[in-house]
Amino acid sequence: xxxxxxxxxxxxxxxxxxxxxxxxxxxxxxxxxxxxxxxxxxxxxxxxxxxxxxxxxxxxxxxxxxxxxxxxxxxxxxxxxxxxxxxxxxxxxxxxxxxxxxxxxxxxxxxxxxxxxxxxxxxxxxxxxxxxxxxxxxxxxxxxxxxxxxxxxxxxxxxxxxxxxxxxxxxxxxxxxxxxxxxxxxxxxxxxxxxxxxxxxxxxxxxxxxxxxxxxxxxxxxxxxxxxxxxxxxxxxxxxxxxxxxxxxxxxxxxxxxxxxxxxxxxxxxxxxxxxxxxxxxxxxxxxxxxxxxxxxxxxxxxxxxxxxxxxxxxxxxxxxxxxxxxxxxxxxxxxxxxxxxxxxxxxxxxxxxxxxxxxxxxxxxxxxxxxxxxxxxxxxxxxxxxxxxxxxxxxxxxxxx
Ligand SMILES: Cc1ncc(COP(=O)(O)O)c(C=O)c1O
Numbered sequence: 001x002x003x004x005x006x007x008x009x010x011x012x013x014x015x016x017x018x019x020x021x022x023x024x025x026x027x028x029x030x031x032x033x034x035x036x037x038x039x040x041x042x043x044x045x046x047x048x049x050x051x052x053x054x055x056x057x058x059x060x061x062x063x064x065x066x067x068x069x070x071x072x073x074x075x076x077x078x079x080x081x082x083x084x085x086x087x088x089x090x091x092x093x094x095x096x097x098x099x100x101x102x103x104x105x106x107x108x109x110x111x112x113x114x115x116x117x118x119x120x121x122x123x124x125x126x127x128x129x130x131x132x133x134x135x136x137x138x139x140x141x142x143x144x145x146x147x148x149x150x151x152x153x154x155x156x157x158x159x160x161x162x163x164x165x166x167x168x169x170x171x172x173x174x175x176x177x178x179x180x181x182x183x184x185x186x187x188x189x190x191x192x193x194x195x196x197x198x199x200x201x202x203x204x205x206x207x208x209x210x211x212x213x214x215x216x217x218x219x220x221x222x223x224x225x226x227x228x229x230x231x232x233x234x235x236x237x238x239x240x241x242x243x244x245x246x247x248x249x250x251x252x253x254x255x256x257x258x259x260x261x262x263x264x265x266x267x268x269x270x271x272x273x274x275x276x277x278x279x280x281x282x283x284x285x286x287x288x289x290x291x292x293x294x295x296x297x298x299x300x301x302x303x304x305x306x307x308x309x310x311x312x313x314x315x316x317x318x319x320x321x322x323x324x325x326x327x328x329x330x331x332x333x334x335x336x337x338x339x340x341x342x343x344x345x346x347x348x349x350x351x352x353x354x355x356x357x358x359x360x361x362x363x364x365x366x367x368x369x370x371x372x373x374x375x376x377x378x379x380x381x382x383x384x385x386x387x388x389x390x391x392x393x394x395x396x397x398x399x400x401x402x
Contacts, residue, residue, distance in 0.1 A: 016139050019131060030356075034390035037358040039184065039245075039333055040381040045304060046248050047288075047297050054287040062283060070279035072267050074101025074255070078282045081289035082241070082255060089217075092230055100263045102270065103277045105214050105242035105254035109136040112210055112238065114269040115262070116174045117142045122166050124176045124207075126154045128336075128365030128374070130184045133177055133212060143171070144367040153190025154178060156197035163205050175208045176201075180228060182215040182332025185365045185376035189330055192225050199228065202236050208262070214242040214254075215332040217298055220306035222330035235259035243285060245333060245380075246298055251281050305333070305380050308387055312379040315388040319395035321402060326377075333380040336362065339373040339398065346372070348401060357393040 002008070025038050058066050073079070079096035086092040102108040109132060117123070119141030125134060127146035134144050145166060147159045159176065166173050176198065180190040190198075202209050211228040229239045235258070242254035256266050270276075288294055309329065316326050316337075323340040337359075339345060345361045352358060362374025379387055 012139065012141075015141070017135065019135060033353075033356045033358055034382055034386045034393070035358045036377040036379070036382065036387075036390055037360050038381060039378055041245055041249065041301075041333075042304060042308075042380055045297075045301055047293060050291075050293045050297070051248075051284065051288065054284045054291065054293070058280070058283045058287055066280045066283045068279060070276045070282065072100075072271050072276050073263075074099070074277060075279060075282035075286055077286035078253075078289070079255075081286050082257075085289070085294075086229075086257070090227055090230055092227070094229075094257065097260055098257055098263070100256045100266050100270070101277050101282055102240075102254045102256055102266075103274060104244055104249070104252040105212065105240045106132050106136070107270075107273065107277075108240035108242075108254050108256045108266075109133050109210075109212070110139075111256065111266050111269050111273065112175070112240075113137050113140040113142070114273075115265045116208070120171065121174045122171050123174060124159060124162060125367060126178065126183065126186075127368065128185050128362060128371055129177065129367065130179055130212065131365055133179075134365075134367055137177070142174070146367045146370075149183070149186055149188060151188060153180060153183070153188055153194045154198065156194060156201060159198060160201050160204075163201070163207070167205075173205065173207060175210055177210045177212065178228070179212045179215075180225070181213060182218065182329050182334070184215070184332070185334055185360070185362065186336040187327040187329030187332055187334045188336075189222070189225060192231075195225065195228055195231055199231055199236070203234065207236075209237045211237050211239040213239050214245050216241075217246050218302060218305060218333070219331035220302060220309060229257065235261070238262050246301060247285070247288070247294065251285060253277065253281060253285050302331075305331075308379045308382075308384055309335070311384040312377070312387045312391060315391035319392050321395065321399050323402070324395075324398060333378055335377050335379065337375045337377055339375070340402070341373055343373050343398075343401060345375045348375070348397060351397045351401065352394060355393045355397055357390045357397075359394070 079099045083095050113136050117140035122143045123137045126149045147154050228237045238258040243251050326337045327335050329335050360376040362371045
């Protein structure tokens with residue numbers, strides 16, 4: 001063992017924290033536990049047979065290309081398939097030159113951090129926000145400022161106030177980070193007017209918007225709200241997408257989409273990060289789209305998760321005591337439970353684990369350390385029966401603590 005190894009660690013690694021959620025997930029591996037903790041898709045929905053056919057085809061017909069290094073920008077075939085889907089489904093005016101493939105969207109967040117952030121810069125996020133985003137930006141020394149959410153998404157007036165305040169302190173705001181659809185962790189979708197208001201604030205302060213959008217296609221009901229990428233006519237938005245929630249997280253395939261001026265810098269930093277994402281997996285994914293499997297499978301995912309969400313909402317209604325409220329997501333993988341103000345979900349977590357049910361403490365998604373009375377609940381991973389039973393167990397623990 002090297003002597004005094006601590007003296008060798010970089011300042012950067014010393015300032016980084018392990019993801020609380022990934023640590024929690026270890027706890028939830030225990031036999032018999034019902035886990036609402038991870039953001040995991042239902043593995044029964046992984047299209048193993050169709051992917052086997054695509055894999056076989058790619059190896060037989062393009063084996064030598066698939067097993068070789070690829071372009072940093074990503075496989076042209078996959079970029080074309082993704083651009084076609086965005087044109088068809090979202091009406092975006094884009095092509096393959098507006099897309100760079102990343103090693104899932106977590107890498108997209110990291111690359112955005114590398115492109116924009118120096119120590120002391122400020123990022124505007126929602127309160128609460130996706131922890132992986134907060135951690136990625138903090139790792140570049142950025143200060144994360146939280147802006148409160150209401151039922152229509154991040155408050156536009158609070159965002160403007162916070163930006164003005166930050167500027168008055170002599171600090172530099174670099175971008176606004178948002179998950180507009182079925183937000184992780186709160187399950188809230190930003191309405192159209194709020195999107196337009198936030199876009200105006202971005203224009204006024206000359207700030208890019210990072211639209212983190214891994215759940216967008218997983219909509220159960222309600223009206224789709226136009227993407228920031230579509231509403232923006234001035235090239236201010238970088239959208240991050242991912243196949244993790246709509247195909248398989250094991251693929252580690254995502255993308256950054258926007259004006260080539262941003263993408264050129266993303267490519268520069270990606271060359272340092274990993275040269276390129278797996279050519280093999282990208283070509284399988286492209287084939288999966290080309291054969292029409294994706295369009296069919298997403299319908300199955302939506303149907304299955306809608307049933308799971310409904311079961312969970314029904315169980316919350318049936319079992320939770322008065323004083324506990326929750327969000328009603330129109331899509332995605334999560335809902336957010338708000339306990340009475342004086343309750344602490346960390347204490348609840350310990351008791352819940354004893355009863356074999358797990359969730360994520362909402363506090364970890366709040367960059368200002370608030371939200372101690374909140375919890376994030378995933379409804380996509382467990383079965384319908386477990387969603388109901390898990391909520392019943394949670395409600396018992398909550399009643400005891402009350
Ligand atoms: C909002 C958001 N962004 C990014 C990610 C990262 O996903 P992946 O790297 O698997 O694409 C997640 C995962 O849960 C997420 O919820």
